[in-house]
Amino acid sequence: MQKSVNQLISHIYALGVRYVILCPGNRNAPVSLSFIRHKGFKCFSLVDERSAAYTALGIAIYQSKPVVIVCTSGTAVLNLYPAIAEAYYSQIPLIVITADRPSHLIDQWEGQCIRQTAIFEKHILASFTFDVEKNDNFDFKNNLFNCLSPVKGPIHINIPLEEPLYAKSDEFLYNNIKPYEQKSIAFTNKIPNEKLPSKILILAGADAYGQRLEKYCSFLSKSKKVVFIADILSGLHQKQNIKNWDFTCLLSSENEKQVLKPDLLITFGKIIVSKSLNQFLKKFKPQNHWHITPNGTIGNPFQTSPSEIKCSEEFFLSWIKNNISNIDKSYFENWEKISVKYDKKINKTFEQANFNEFSATRFILKNIEKNVNLFLSNSMPVRYASYLTTLCKISKIYCNRGVSGIDGTTSTAAGVSMVSKNNTVLITGDLSFFYDINGLWNKYLKSNYKIIVFNNNGGGIFRLIDGPDKAKERERYLTAPPNRNCKAIAENFNFIYFEANDFDSLNNSFKKFMDIKNSSAIFEIKFKPQNAVKFFKKLNLDTI
Structure with a gap:
């Protein structure tokens, strides 16, 4: 049993995981001890499973890498669910490992025992049962990569464990596995062969973009050929070229909104915090909406039925940078004029x-x-x-x-x-x-x-x-x-x-x-x- 658990932990290390949250328990002891004794992981022990799972989420958000959360069987497993749902919709990679009773004990009045197989199936990218007695058919690499590719998010590995649970110290031997190489995503890089309209609104949604898109967004903002706005969670809000656009969408009149209405809306990233922008675009719909997605993630928050452009954000922003030279600045200037009007009102109100x-x-x-x-x-x-x-x-x-x-x-x-x-x-x-x-x-x-x-x-x-x-x-x-x-x-x-x-x-x-x-x-x-x-x-x- 311990040999199989050690093999799984060795593959998790090869994936690049370095942080593990361990929740105290007896049934999960073989897994917890294997992580601790490997010496390649930074392990933290947190008692409350609900809080522990959110803590793992925070580490994964900051590291942009998968983090492991381990817990014992029973209701402890259910306490992980809120953070798993958040990871699923925010596309944060988590590896959730739950210890379980053997299958023949399920629903037999055994203590600390619930139906754990595929328990998170509605909010998980992949779910596996890891059989410690016969794991020859367990595809470690591809199964683990489900948390990273093509979309990031949580995966669940349920491990039924039979007593005795505690192995001898000399049984903690690990496989030396070559680090996994990241899977590449195949892009079509097909962009609609259409003449770009003069009223283009580019919106960066929430995502962990860091600095990789800053140069493209800076160029677009400074060009004033397009309106570029960014969600507060995009990391690109410092590069936008319209001040207080959220207030502008909220306070502007119906006639002003007609002027602000784009012909082409271009989005990338995910969720948008702004309710006022959401309502503006639902009512004053663009003629076309392109959503740039490298992994097929696409939503319809503005009820605009967006067209999916499957390419990297870098590829698309580089393309549009080279295709806006003939667009005049009138759309940007109209946005700027209206936003400055409300900027003055807002500042005066805040001062008082x-x-x-x-x-x-x-x-x-x-x-x-x-x-x-x-x-x-x-x-x-x-x-x-x-x-x-x-x-x-x-x-x-x-x-x-x-x-x-x-x-x-x-x-x-x-x-x-x-x-x-x-x-x-x-x-x-x-x-x-x-x-x-x-x-x-x-x-x-x-x-x-x-x-x-x-x-x-x-x-x-x-x-x-x-x-x-x-x-x-x-x-x-x-x-x-x-x-x-x-x-x-x-x-x-x-x-x-x-x-x-x-x-x-x-x-x-x-x-x-x-x-x-x-x-x-x-x-x-x-x-x-x-x-x-x-x-x-x-x-x-x-x-x-």
Whole structure:
């Protein structure tokens, strides 16, 4: 049995995996011990499987490489599911290994035993049962590569294990396997043979682009031949050529939107945070929509029935760079003129703003250091940042936007901080923070992990969106005020605590909070719940 487990671990190492999250348990001991004794992996032990899986997700997000999560049998397995769903929709590579009872014990009143075979099948790229007694037919390389190619995401390996579970120390021998070479993706590189129209809107969606597309996007922006805008999670928002486009889509009149309407929409990447852009493009549909995808991933968020252009982003952006010379700048100039109009209104409103979550986000983005890893929680912090992309000088911005849940945010950001040398700053709401307290139950947290909690006593979004704001039961059942503060939690987990409740205290404490070197820190910013509502009304916002 142990020999087979060691063989699997050797192949996982050959895939390039170096980080493993191990959840304590007895049935998974042969797997956990094999990872630990291999010496090629950095292993972390975390008790809460739900939090542990999100922590593995955070490491995988930052590393852009697969991470392993291992747990015992039974309900422990089900606790992994939320992070697996997020990994599936965000296309983050995870290798989920669950220990199981032998098949003849399933449904026989055996303890800690549920039906684990293909348990995640709706939200997993591939699922396997690894037979430790006869694994000759297990295609290690191709099975493991399912988490990386053609689409990244989670895979599940369920391992039934019979007692005795603990092998002798001399049985931990490993196979010396040549490192796997990455699989190449075959591109058609076919681009429609059509004359490009004069009104082109290029939109970069969420993805981990890093610096590889920056030169192409910089050229397109500076050319002013096209409008180039970028989602806050694309890493390309610093290269866009329209300021405050999210506000522009939201505040512009029907006539102005007709002017802003593109003839050709070109998208790459995945999910878009902006609701205002989503609604604009649904109502003012482009004549054509091309989606650039190297791996066949395509959605229809704007109900525009996009055409799939299967090629690398680099290939396409290089092509369009060489094919826009005859396009005039009038479309860009119209966008710029309208956006400048609303930019002035927005800045004036912020200058006169009360102390609310939106204005605090603006302050933080203007004053935070550029080289941090910024993690934004759902649902409001990431939306506020989306409106303020022009202010944001940080390139590494993350959010669990695949499923957009509030659960697991603290744990995911913790995973990022564990493998990064730079400060990792999480901006989260009070409900999201209290929901994932076990994300702090982590002995591997370093002094680079800093958490900003917006405490407006409940789910603030329900005070803003149309519908709940008119329900008399809203506060008790929808907003769900926790009536808690973070100070005792900070003390319990040995975090240094800061607090602010107005602009002066925020301004006085923020730099001190960011400059803490010898400890993790929590900065709780307290708001009056109605301040954000008043601010939105002042901006005449009817949606977020």
